[in-house]
Amino acid sequence: MGNTLLVEGETSRTRPMVALFGGVALTNTAMVGAATAGTLIAGETAAPWLSGAPNAANVLGTAIGTIWLALHMARRGRRSGLVLGYGIGVGGAVVAVSAVQAGSLLWLIAGMVLMGIGNGGAQLSRYAAADLYPPERKSFALGVVVWSGTIGAFAGPALISVTAHTAGGLGLERMTGPFLLVLLTSVLAGGITALLVGAHRPATTAVAEAPPVRTLLRLPVTLVALTAMIASQVAMVAVMTMTPLEMHQHGHGLGEVGAILTVHLVGMFAFAPVSGRLADRFGGARVALAGLVTLVVAAVSAFLAPDVAGFVSYTALFLLGYGWNLAFVGSSSLLSSGMPEAARTRLQGVVDALAWTASGLASIGAGVLMAGGGYATLAVVTAIGLVVTVVVVATMVRRAALR
Numbered sequence: 001m002g003n004t005l006l007v008e009g010e011t012s013r014t015r016p017m018v019a020l021f022g023g024v025a026l027t028n029t030a031m032v033g034a035a036t037a038g039t040l041i042a043g044e045t046a047a048p049w050l051s052g053a054p055n056a057a058n059v060l061g062t063a064i065g066t067i068w069l070a071l072h073m074a075r076r077g078r079r080s081g082l083v084l085g086y087g088i089g090v091g092g093a094v095v096a097v098s099a100v101q102a103g104s105l106l107w108l109i110a111g112m113v114l115m116g117i118g119n120g121g122a123q124l125s126r127y128a129a130a131d132l133y134p135p136e137r138k139s140f141a142l143g144v145v146v147w148s149g150t151i152g153a154f155a156g157p158a159l160i161s162v163t164a165h166t167a168g169g170l171g172l173e174r175m176t177g178p179f180l181l182v183l184l185t186s187v188l189a190g191g192i193t194a195l196l197v198g199a200h201r202p203a204t205t206a207v208a209e210a211p212p213v214r215t216l217l218r219l220p221v222t223l224v225a226l227t228a229m230i231a232s233q234v235a236m237v238a239v240m241t242m243t244p245l246e247m248h249q250h251g252h253g254l255g256e257v258g259a260i261l262t263v264h265l266v267g268m269f270a271f272a273p274v275s276g277r278l279a280d281r282f283g284g285a286r287v288a289l290a291g292l293v294t295l296v297v298a299a300v301s302a303f304l305a306p307d308v309a310g311f312v313s314y315t316a317l318f319l320l321g322y323g324w325n326l327a328f329v330g331s332s333s334l335l336s337s338g339m340p341e342a343a344r345t346r347l348q349g350v351v352d353a354l355a356w357t358a359s360g361l362a363s364i365g366a367g368v369l370m371a372g373g374g375y376a377t378l379a380v381v382t383a384i385g386l387v388v389t390v391v392v393v394a395t396m397v398r399r400a401a402l403r
Contacts, residue, residue: 013132017144019196020125023082023189025148027089027122028269030185031115032156032261033163033178034058034096036244038112041175043245046105052367053105054112055241059360061092061113063353065120070349074342078128079197085121086190088114093183100176115182120356122189127348128197130336136280139333143276146269146329153265157258164254216339216347220400221285224393225331226351228288231389232327233359235295235382238366239302239320240264246308246375256309263314267321275329283403284333291326292390298323299383303376334402 038054046053065085073081092114099107126142133141163177172180216222243264244257279287301316335348369378396402 015196016132016198017129017141019192020129020145021148022192023086024122024125024145025151026185026189027086027119028149028152028265029156029159030152030178030182031058031119032152032265033160034093034112034115034182035241036157036160036257036261037164037175037178038108039241039244040248041100041108042105043248045103047371050105050367051245051370052241052363052365054109055237056360056363056367057109057112058116058119059237059356059363061116061118062120062123063116063356063360064113065117066123066356067120067349067353068117069121070124070345070352073124073349074345078124078131079193082121082125082128082193082197083190085118086186086193087118089118089121089186090183090190092116092118093179093186096179097172097176097183100173100179111179115179115186118186120352123352123356124348126332127336127345130332131341135337138336139279139284139329140273140276142332142336143272143274143279143329146272146276146325146332149269149272150266153262153269156265157261160258161254211340211343213343213346213350216343217350220396221334221402222347222351224285224288224396224400224402225334226354227389227393227396228292228327229331229351229355230358231386231393232288232291232295232324232331233355234362235299235386236268236320236324237359238362238369238378238382239299240317241363242366242370242375242378243308243313243317245370250308252309260309260314260317264317264321267318267323268325269321271322272325272329275326276333278326279330279333284330285397285402286330287333288327288330289390289393289397291323291328291330292386292393294319294323294326296323296383296386296390299379299386303379303383308375 035055035058039051042054043051069081069085092111095114096108096111099111126145129145130138130142159181160178163181164174167177167180168174247257275287298316298319301312305312305316335351366378369381
């Protein structure tokens with residue numbers, strides 16, 4: 001079966017691309033603040049080993065959202081799944097604001113799960129963008145949507161203190177501010193998606209005839225994409241989520257935390273179209289492998305950095321972001337063509353869900369390592385794991401003759 005989302009001409013792609021781009025930009029902008037606020041709240045109100053719990057809950061919600069909403073999209077279409085996800089994100093933001101006001105870490109974690117489900121839907125937007133383009137341009141298209149996170153990279157960290165101040169001015173707890181932003185952006189993202197993305201619905205026969213996901217998971221191309229995506233997610237989440245806490249414990253304020261997160265997020269998103277072009281030209285497998293090697297350099301740099309707020313740390317966090325970008329775009333490229341639409345949509349959700357689940361566990365593990373051995377130990381363990389992954393992925397790519 002052909003790609004039923006593929007449309008002819010640049011003009012007919014503009015409206016859905018604007019919606020997909022805008023939805024991801026809004027979501028990433030808000031989730032930067034929510035993740036940071038959750039980590040700081042837990043670090044101040046709970047045991048040190050629980051400092052990563054809110055972010056882990058958010059990542060778990062993202063995993064749930066990617067697989068559940070992907071299955072929904074395979075039956076009901078991309079637009080239906082995206083709008084549903086953003087709606088759940090709105091509910092999660094309401095729960096989180098109430099939790100911070102009440103001083104309840106448990107309810108905050110519940111809100112983070114729901115916001116994560118909304119984020120999971122937004123993450124699938126890159127595949128919807130790829131569906132709009134022919135094979136030779138799919139990687140670039142999904143890279144453009146990933147690039148929209150650059151807006152979040154600049155606006156997200158800067159808005160942490162702004163939203164906190166605004167919430168305080170409204171008579172609310174300052175840390176409710178980032179979650180109020182999630183509420184606003186989720187409403188806006190859902191609205192533009194409902195208005196601009198076409199209501200395509202896969203044929204019932206195509207869904208029924210799609211090969212089982214377990215069969216697709218055994219394919220070499222899927223194994224490479226899955227391994228690279230899991231490793232990059234785990235490494236990025238582990239180091240990134242603990243960096244604000246390490247800075248906070250060394251007396252650095254929200255402004256400095258926001259600055260280093262901005263550099264990290266620029267690395268994550270700003271060069272995504274370039275990564276997409278590289279994947280179109282040289283192959284997703286090679287680009288994903290290059291990303292893993294870059295992540296090794298990032299982890300080693302984080303370990304060697306003499307000051308958590310110094311130049312080496314900024315370099316490490318940038319490379320952490322860009323290595324993730326290469327692995328993420330390269331892996332996504334491998335999953336964006338070469339199989340029927342319904343099967344592809346399901347597989348994308350499953351792979352994303354497994355990657356986000358692993359990174360959620362990594363967030364918890366990072367908190368444990370941080371409490372037991374400190375930031376340096378976390379960086380060393382991350383680097384060792386990445387080196388092993390590079391060897392495994394390189395071997396699979398060579399044996400399967402992937403590019």
